[in-house]
Amino acid sequence: MVGTEVPCVPKVCAYITRNGRELLTFEANGHDGLQVPKGTIEPGESPLEALHREVAEESGLTELESTRRLAEDVWVRRLSPPKLYRRHFFHVSVEEDRDRWTHVVTGDGEERGMEFEYAWRELPPARDFALSLDDYVDRLEPVALRPQATESR
Numbered sequence: 001m002v003g004t005e006v007p008c009v010p011k012v013c014a015y016i017t018r019n020g021r022e023l024l025t026f027e028a029n030g031h032d033g034l035q036v037p038k039g040t041i042e043p044g045e046s047p048l049e050a051l052h053r054e055v056a057e058e059s060g061l062t063e064l065e066s067t068r069r070l071a072e073d074v075w076v077r078r079l080s081p082p083k084l085y086r087r088h089f090f091h092v093s094v095e096e097d098r099d100r101w102t103h104v105v106t107g108d109g110e111e112r113g114m115e116f117e118y119a120w121r122e123l124p125p126a127r128d129f130a131l132s133l134d135d136y137v138d139r140l141e142p143v144a145l146r147p148q149a150t151e152s153r
């Protein structure tokens with residue numbers, strides 16, 4: 001394939017945390033294992049716009065407290081035929097009371113109508129993620145438990 005350029009599909013991946021100590025993950029039938037919300041960046045869409053859209057479509061979460069870009073890479077999905085992803089990873093913090101929930105995926109993609117089973121996992125997660133989606137989890141710094149302030153008399 002000398003001289004043939006392999007297209008690189010732009011993707012966005014969301015590490016959603018709460019309380020600085022838990023990471024939101026999902027599992028679903030027909031998927032490779034433990035994952036985080038992610039998806040393809042549409043033409044004309046910025047990575048940040050895609051992040052907000054994909055998080056809403058895949059998890060139902062729309063109130064994102066803060067967003068920080070973590071990393072960008074090119075990941076080889078497969079060698080033959082070649083398929084490359086340019087992945088944009090973001091750290092998003094949210095306030096969410098539910099510990100577990102099922103979300104039916106919205107949007108126009110092939111996952112529309114699928115049920116994703118969401119749960120929070122303590123950082124760092126004890127399991128590896130599908131599709132190397134945990135490549136940058138180590139960049140999430142758990143919030144240290146602060147000692148309780150003592151009242152002086």
